[in-house]
Amino acid sequence: MNRETIRSLLTDTGEAVAAEVRRILLNTPLEVRTRVHGHTGSDVIYDIDHEVEGIVVDHISRNARSLGGIVLIAEGIGADEKTVYPTGMPEQDAALRIIIDPIDGTRPIMYDKRSAFFLAGASVNRGESTTLADVEVAVMVEIPTTRAGVSDTLWAHRGSGAYGERIVHATGERQAFRPQPSSNPSIKKGFVQFVRFFNPGKEEIAAIEDALMAKLFPDAEHGESLTFEDQYLSTGGQLYELLTGKDRLVVDVRSALYRKHERTGRRTGHPCHPYDLAACLIASEAGIILTRLSGMPFDAPMDTLSGADWIGYANQSIRNEVESVLTQLLREYDLVP
Known part of the structure; x- marks a missing residue:
């Protein structure tokens, strides 16, 4: 598994989704972007969810062959929310299994209330027995409101720590940082x-x-x-x-x-x-x-x-x-x- 190539793919996909959501928030009436598009076994799919599905499919399908094939597991995409790329490849022959939530936090972001996140994890394809514990590369991209001045992209390779980048929207500047959980020893006053x-x-x-x-x-x-x-x-x-x-x-x-x-x-x-x-x-x-x-x-x-x-x-x-x-x-x- 080429971890850096996969991270780059997932980051590019997430940032493209974030850009599209921003375009929708700025140009689509609230009543339109909050309409229910359909239902899956996992959740309600709103119009804003449906609008970004094509971006995910485009990025994954264009890169699937060079990565040895991808089983994509994603909310709202494909029959049973599982598809294989390149199209026609048997599932068991694909090298990778990638799980994606294109917009985690649809409800607050479609009202332009609070950031949502693009979430993705990639593992070697171990078939139906693959679990989240098998994920070797993970990416989360903040999908900010239209009022935000900055937003964050975070990633990790298993065994290598967690990293982040803060994007300044006005200039496009990217500032590296390391995620730092609280070191406070108690939940009291937190x-x-x-x-x-x-x-x-x-x-x-x-x-x-x-x-x-x-x-x-x-x-x-x-x-x-x-x-x-x-x-x-x-x-x-x-x-x-x-x-x-x-x-x-x-x-x-x-x-x-x-x-x-x-x-x-x-x-x-x-x-x-x-x-x-x-x-x-x-x-x-x-x-x-x-x-x-x-x-x-x-x-x-x-x-x-x-x-x-x-x-x-x-x-x-x-x-x-x-x-x-x-x-x-x-x-x-x-x-x-």
């Missing part, structure tokens, strides 16, 4: 997100968070703000906040919660999927600790349909502070065995 931006289940998730804070800080004073919350409606955005030291803990239990709802005959909602975490290698390479709810290292199938629960700790000290208490609470709420 930003923490228990993901709950979709119904149903908000009350249950909030109850777990409240119980965690009560157990971790039993001597908190009346009126004291223990942690702060910023619900970022984008898994890529949540990883970005961890990567840039702004958030210290992210907990997403939606998939487990909705499995519980299904067992008890209650309505389920929209969980996190593996493609939302296509670039999770960048977080791991930056030193963020990603786990499943069980505490095992995070992994998920390389697909668009599976549920993906995850916890992101900014550092080991925060994991030591939180994990045992949180795991016990998740057992009490019947979200882990």
Whole structure:
């Protein structure tokens, strides 16, 4: 695998998507870009999603043959959201498997509220057994609002650390930087997100968070703000906040919660999927600790349909502070065995 060539391809694709989204935001009425184009098994596809699909297909298909063939797994693209390039190549003959979320955070960016992200991860093609743990190259490209003066592109090669570049929109200047998660040893007085931006289940998730804070800080004073919350409606955005030291803990239990709802005959909602975490290698390479709810290292199938629960700790000290208490609470709420 030529990691640098693949990184360049994914970066170029992501930056082309970001440029197209900016063009849409500046030239397309809100009512048009927010229309529902269709539905897939993984999510709603809005018009703004559909508009960038061709960019992804063009970049991947033009480079597939020189890279030995690519199995593309991407939200909204192809039958069952999986296609092989060059067209006609048997899936098992392709050298690479690439998972992409073209716009992670469609809802906030289509309203020009907050940055979305292009997310991508590439691995050797191991067929249906390929997982996110096999990803060797990952890229995330910020898709900024029209008001932003800068935006970031981040990447990682497995075993080589995480890197970033900040683009100054007014001049085109690119400034190199290294992602730096928080080194604070506690979540206290920091930003923490228990993901709950979709119904149903908000009350249950909030109850777990409240119980965690009560157990971790039993001597908190009346009126004291223990942690702060910023619900970022984008898994890529949540990883970005961890990567840039702004958030210290992210907990997403939606998939487990909705499995519980299904067992008890209650309505389920929209969980996190593996493609939302296509670039999770960048977080791991930056030193963020990603786990499943069980505490095992995070992994998920390389697909668009599976549920993906995850916890992101900014550092080991925060994991030591939180994990045992949180795991016990998740057992009490019947979200882990």
